[in-house]
Amino acid sequence: MPIPHENQTRTCPNCGEPVPPGAKQCPSCGQVLGTGPRSRWWWLKSLTPTEIFLLVIGSLMLSVFLVAV
Numbered sequence: 001m002p003i004p005h006e007n008q009t010r011t012c013p014n015c016g017e018p019v020p021p022g023a024k025q026c027p028s029c030g031q032v033l034g035t036g037p038r039s040r041w042w043w044l045k046s047l048t049p050t051e052i053f054l055l056v057i058g059s060l061m062l063s064v065f066l067v068a069v
């Protein structure tokens with residue numbers, strides 16, 4: 001059985017059955033699924049590499065500016 005990587009399908013931490021995206025509860029065993037630590041960085045994953053690059057450059061420029069002044 002292949003282990004799913006970063007895709008839409010999640011697996012239940014209790015029984016290992018696939019859980020449909022957005023499900024609050026496991027359809028197989030009824031395990032309540034928390035959003036977990038990934039919810040904190042959901043916005044980061046929704047960013048494109050270009051946006052992340054601009055974000056990094058922007059914060060870098062800001063810190064350089066603050067040091068220079």
Ligand SMILES: [Zn+2]
Binds near residue numbers: 015016017028029030
């Ligand atoms: Zn389950």
